[in-house]
Amino acid sequence: MTPDLLRPRMTRPTPLAALARHLGMTPLTGVDPAGVDVVGASVASDDVGPGEVFIALPGARTHGATYVPQALDAGAVAVVTDTAGAELCARVCLDRGVPLLVTEDPRALAGPLSALVYGLPAEHLRTAAVTGTNGKTTTTYFLDAIARRATAATAVLGTVELRVGETTVPSPRTTVEAPVLHRLLALGLERGVGAASIEVSSHALALHRVDGLVVDVAGFTNLQRDHLDYHGTMERYLADKAILFTPEHARRAVVCVDDEWGRALAARTVLPVDRVRAYPGDAEAEWTVHDASIGLDGVASTFTLRGPGGFEVQASCPLPGRVNIQNAALAIVMGLRWGVAPADVVDAVAHAHGIPGRMERVSQRGDGLPLTVVDFAHTPDALELALEAVRPVTPGRLIAVFGSDGDRDQGKRPLLGAVAARLADVLVVTDENPRSEDPATIRRAILDGVRSVRPDLTDVDEASTRVEAIARAVEIAGPEDTIIITGKGHEPHQEIAGVFHPYNDVPVLREAIERRWGTR
Ligand SMILES: CC(=O)N[C@H]1[C@@H](OP(=O)(O)OP(=O)(O)OC[C@H]2O[C@@H](n3ccc(=O)[nH]c3=O)[C@H](O)[C@@H]2O)O[C@H](CO)[C@@H](O)[C@@H]1O[C@H](C)C(=O)N[C@@H](C)C(=O)N[C@H](CCC(=O)O)C(=O)O
Numbered sequence: 434m435t436p437d438l439l440r441p442r443m444t445r446p447t448p449l450a451a452l453a454r455h456l457g458m459t460p461l462t463g464v465d466p467a468g469v470d471v472v473g474a475s476v477a478s479d480d481v482g483p484g485e486v487f488i489a490l491p492g493a494r495t496h497g498a499t500y501v502p503q504a505l506d507a508g509a510v511a512v513v514t515d516t517a518g519a520e521l522c523a524r525v526c527l528d529r530g531v532p533l534l535v536t537e538d539p540r541a542l543a544g545p546l547s548a549l550v551y552g553l554p555a556e557h558l559r560t561a562a563v564t565g566t567n568g569k570t571t572t573t574y575f576l577d578a579i580a581r582r583a584t585a586a587t588a589v590l591g592t593v594e595l596r597v598g599e600t601t602v603p604s605p606r607t608t609v610e611a612p613v614l615h616r617l618l619a620l621g622l623e624r625g626v627g628a629a630s631i632e633v634s635s636h637a638l639a640l641h642r643v644d645g646l647v648v649d650v651a652g653f654t655n656l657q658r659d660h661l662d663y664h665g666t667m668e669r670y671l672a673d674k675a676i677l678f679t680p681e682h683a684r685r686a687v688v689c690v691d692d693e694w695g696r697a698l699a700a701r702t703v704l705p706v707d708r709v710r711a712y713p714g715d716a717e718a719e720w721t722v723h724d725a726s727i728g729l730d731g732v733a734s735t736f737t738l739r740g741p742g743g744f745e746v747q748a749s750c751p752l753p754g755r756v757n758i759q760n761a762a763l764a765i766v767m768g769l770r771w772g773v774a775p776a777d778v779v780d781a782v783a784h785a786h787g788i789p790g791r792m793e794r795v796s797q798r799g800d801g802l803p804l805t806v807v808d809f810a811h812t813p814d815a816l817e818l819a820l821e822a823v824r825p826v827t828p829g830r831l832i833a834v835f836g837s838d839g840d841r842d843q844g845k846r847p848l849l850g851a852v853a854a855r856l857a858d859v860l861v862v863t864d865e866n867p868r869s870e871d872p873a874t875i876r877r878a879i880l881d882g883v884r885s886v887r888p889d890l891t892d893v894d895e896a897s898t899r900v901e902a903i904a905r906a907v908e909i910a911g912p913e914d915t916i917i918i919t920g921k922g923h924e925p926h927q928e929i930a931g932v933f934h935p936y937n938d939v940p941v942l943r944e945a946i947e948r949r950w951g952t953r
């Protein structure tokens with residue numbers, strides 16, 4: 434959970450009784466909420482701070498109300514839960530003289546409650562949220578670069594990190610729980626932050642993690658096959674994403690309409706919407722990309738962005754591949770809707786810093802070395818686009834090292850295998866985060882996909898550890914080849930059988946390169 438260094442210090446105490454009245458919560462035990470003030474909120478007992486309200490949620494595995502004793506030990510001064518939770522914790526709350534408030538759906542209430550407790554921080558910041566299957570992190574970093582042109586300090590909350598001003602911690606997931614979100618925005622205000630760029634996952638939308646937050650601009654990248662284990666169908670997946678594009682969450686929308694899902698979303702939202710078309714096509718859009726020239730190896734991609742009223746700018750994007758032109762175009766339009774000057778917006782994106790694990794070049798081609806790249810692609814579509822991005826700059830063989838996650842959408846495993854078999858020359862199939870599953874079974878499913886399209890392909894290897902897989906790829910690579918290692922990107926751990934092992938592809942690849950070619 435968020436460490437103390439990410440807690441605001443000056444939250445003004447909020448009277449619990451007023452919160453209860455405002456949000457329609459019913460006091461349950463004999464302990465009167467009158468006279469109790471709260472200075473924060475949390476949905477996890479190990480994240481509670483002194484003077485905070487503990488919101489005990491019903492979960493898939495357990496009920497948060499089971500952990501009320503721990504939350505009270507940590508300093509919670511009130512508990513909010515549902516009827517089932519109240520049965521579990523009423524006694525302990527009464528014994529310890531702590532007010533217990535009941536509401537029908539505490540998850541839905543956690544956002545608005547936290548927003549109030551932390552003083553509605555988002556209302557004092559420039560805010561943007563980005564959703565979509567792929568490109569959220571990249572677009573968010575482009576937005577952060579834009580925000581820096583307009584304000585001295587910024588916050589980025591997403592998959593890679595939680596950064597508020599100068600303080601950064603690794604992020605536990607794409608979108609943090611609602612109390613943490615509002616807490617971080619409050620901390621930002623305290624530290625002079627003027628703008629926040631937030632990644633929003635579909636899980637977060639379905640689970641009310643961004644409730645109580647209305648951003649200035651919400652952006653949509655694309656919808657591709659992923660997370661169907663959770664959402665069930667693509668239609669449900671889109672419906673969950675669409676929650677962000679409602680007045681409860683955003684003031685205006687910027688939607689990429691390159692896929693049918695974006696077009697459906699743009700048609701459905703009641704918000705003022707800007708449609709962006711980044712790929713060639715005939716989808717109707719206010720903003721369109723032209724003359725795209727895709728670069729790699731230090732050469733940025735360039736493109737012309739045309740908008741309403743004869744608007745036209747020459748833009749560039751420091752990351753390779755058409756996908757990043759989509760992300761850059763989306764960020765530029767979102768930045769313009771933030772009110773940042775066009776020249777600043779375009780310049781900021783052109784010079785945005787490298788994003789960890791996003792087409793990150795670990796070695797450049799030259800001096801006998803191959804080009805090696807680490808990328809976070811972990812869906813069939815993203816893998817296809819990543820492989821297509823490096824093919825034009827690969828005179829030799831394209832060597833792909835990849836796997837697929839355990840305890841997640843099983844259907845994509847053969848699809849990943851099939852994509853790699855079609856687009857790469859040498860495959861090393863390995864593990865991502867097997868979690869509770871047998872890694873060999875996951876690899877078999879990928880290999881079935883490989884054989885379904887290329888039964889004749891002989892350059893297919895299987896390695897039961899990532900370190901070994903990367904070492905093999907490096908051993909066979911020549912200076913004309915490209916190695917691309919996908920699936921884990923920036924991730925600092927590998928999750929195997931419930932244990933998080935410290936692991937990151939970049940240093941492992943760097944070491945393998947040094948072992949073979951020495952330090953450069
Ligand atoms: C499917 C899903 O999202 N589950 C979330 C859900 O878990 P759950 O219902 O199983 O919760 P639970 O373990 O039964 O616990 C119930 C309650 O008791 C609390 N508790 C539990 C134990 C304890 O010691 N103390 C305590 O207070 C928990 O904080 C929770 O509020 O509620 C928990 C906290 O309230 C979340 O941590 C958990 O996210 C888990 C970690 C997760 O992995 N989520 C992933 C799927 C996710 O959200 N991913 C998306 C994006 C993915 C992407 O785009 O790639 C993300 O935003 O990261």
Ligand SMILES: Nc1ncnc2c1ncn2[C@@H]1O[C@H](COP(=O)(O)OP(=O)(O)OP(=O)(O)O)[C@@H](O)[C@H]1O
Pocket residue numbers: 565566567568569570571572592607632634654655756757759760790791792808809810811814815816818819922
């Ligand atoms: N606009 C895009 N369209 C398709 N694929 C993309 C796009 N942008 C990035 N990708 C691919 O998806 C991978 C993940 O990119 P990024 O981290 O920006 O997306 P994300 O939405 O944050 O993903 P996640 O939610 O899994 O963290 C990249 O490494 C790249 O291969």
